[in-house]
Amino acid sequence: MTGVPEEVAVPSRRNTTFKVIKGAKAGGPTPARRRVVTVLHPADPVERVLERLDQEPVEDPTEAGNLTVVADDEPRRPAGRRPTSAAQADRDTGPETGRRKPAVPGGPHRGRALTALLVVLLAAALAGAGVYGHRWYVDRATDQAHREAIAAARQAAVNFVSVSAASVDRDLQRVTAGATGDFKDEFTRGQAQVRTAVVENKVQSQGSVLRAGLLSGDRRHAVVLVAVDATVKNVKAPDGRPSHYRIQLDLVRDRDSGEWLVSKLQFVG
Missing domain, CATH: 3.10.450.540 (Nuclear Transport Factor 2; Chain: A,)
Known part of the structure; x- marks a missing residue:
């Protein structure tokens, strides 16, 4: 058929329905938008071919070069997702929800480093306050003694x-x-x-x-x-x-x- 890339497999003798996915290239990620194109057996009568072609929607010429055909019985995967191994999927998803865990920059090591930094700053602030408080007390007591x-x-x-x-x-x-x-x-x-x-x-x-x-x-x-x-x-x-x-x-x-x-x-x- 005109407009279908060379990657389309030759169907068997039985009628097979193929799905044409708009906005995708062969071998690339499958987008969400799809429309169905029926691949006819070469032995069908001409009248039947013409009838089915008349029922097909008019193809957008701007999208004609970005079609990927997949057989209806081929396993489908969600749009925008690349195949991953089972081990990788287990690492990327949580045990309960199955959703991808959000990545934390720096991980637990960075959290411990920030906590340690806050502890050091707090200790320094308390030490400074103690020194200042003691000095203020000594100065006040000395001034009172002089008077x-x-x-x-x-x-x-x-x-x-x-x-x-x-x-x-x-x-x-x-x-x-x-x-x-x-x-x-x-x-x-x-x-x-x-x-x-x-x-x-x-x-x-x-x-x-x-x-x-x-x-x-x-x-x-x-x-x-x-x-x-x-x-x-x-x-x-x-x-x-x-x-x-x-x-x-x-x-x-x-x-x-x-x-x-x-x-x-x-x-x-």
Whole structure:
């Protein structure tokens, strides 16, 4: 027949129906669109041949060169599918549904690698947060300790220059209570002489802090400079005279009470 490729097999003497598949080439994948062409036995009468040819649909000339003929009793396979071995089909399909399993790029190894990477990143983030949190806590605690040390130094300087004959014992005791170490030992040894001088000269002194600043320190030690003004009255200056002091105080933090105590006191100007 005209338009049928050379690959068409010669039918037997009985009438055999062949299927012509549009849009395919011999030996290639079989597409879904098909139409049926009847191959007639050469011994049929001319009238019958003409009758059957008249019943055939008109062939599209654009598709005439893309026809593949297969016998009706030939096993068919779905369009677009290439034959595969049974082993390959078992690997490509699931055990229950028979559908092709979707391919996962990289497979299980990539999934484990991503999980390991996430674990590492999380551990690094937690470690960084821990380091930052500890540093923030240390800085905050150090700043608080410095503020407390400066406040203690201001009060100790005022206590040291504020003394009166009328309240000498209480004033000296206040200085001793805020002292420790060498300074406390020295002040305690000379406390009797100081008391005698204050009483005999009728001393009355009252100080006030102008400013104070931290020279150095950490959470347990501090060196603070305090500027103090005081008005001092005695038998030689009954109306009082102003005095200005610059006092440097070394302080340590008591481990038990947490209070800042003066370990050293000296006038620096």
